[in-house]
């Protein structure tokens with residue numbers, strides 16, 4: 657994102673809107689964007705309405721009133737002159753937007769946001785089978801973000817432990833060697849709001865892998881969240897609960913997928929109908 661300094665009147669409305677604290681008012685009184693901190697989430701551009709007022713009368717009125725210790729301030733949700741200007745993004749910077757702007761679908765999955773369906777579509781995909789658990793590691797958050805060099809450290813560590821990465825996942829699509837968890841070098845210095853690494857393991861490996869992440873997390877320059885998912889048995893009980901209790905975690909179910917999207921017709925039948 658850039659600021660068109662010819663248009664900006666320095667009202668500072670865009671400063672608190674940025675989730676990465678990348679916008680500030682520079683010495684010349686107009687907004688500036690710290691390009692290293694900006695993750696191209698477009699929140700500033702999308703979140704503020706634009707009035708397209710001509711800049712010079714707005715500046716003139718603001719200066720005149722300032723001289724009288726008065727202030728002319730537009731409504732807080734408006735950029736009065738439409739000064740925020742999206743950049744033409746090229747590779748590798750475009751990766752920032754793909755992972756940070758929830759309105760842009762990932763090329764690898766066609767999904768918006770972090771670009772993963774995780775376990776939400778498990779009844780159709782059967783990705784997580786009985787005896788397995790979906791193990792996702794989320795890195796970064798608004799206000800913190802994450803560089804891919806940190807993501808690379810996590811994926812390599814997981815790969816060393818024999819974890820296999822979900823193919824339909826945007827982070828996996830950036831790997832040159834998914835077996836080794838290696839993220840392509842040209843994106844390592846790119847920063848995004850957050851991303852999700854997706855794997856699955858046998859239930860009996862949950863304590864070990866939680867230990868691996870717990871050990872690694874303090875050395876990462878970001879925040880780490882772990883998401884676990886599993887299939888309930890016929891009584892509605894989930895086998896993860898006991899394992900996590902034993903590991904000393906307080907467990908409650910965060911999300912339940914009821915399976916309403918279950919495929920009820922045999923796939924062959926569905927294909928025939930389409931033909």
Ligand code: SF4
Nearest residue numbers: 664665667668670735
């Ligand atoms: S909201 Fe628009 S005019 Fe106000 S400081 Fe930001 S870019 Fe400049």
Ligand code: SF4
Nearest residue numbers: 674694695697698700
């Ligand atoms: S694009 Fe996002 S990160 Fe960049 S300045 Fe705008 S709100 Fe901040």
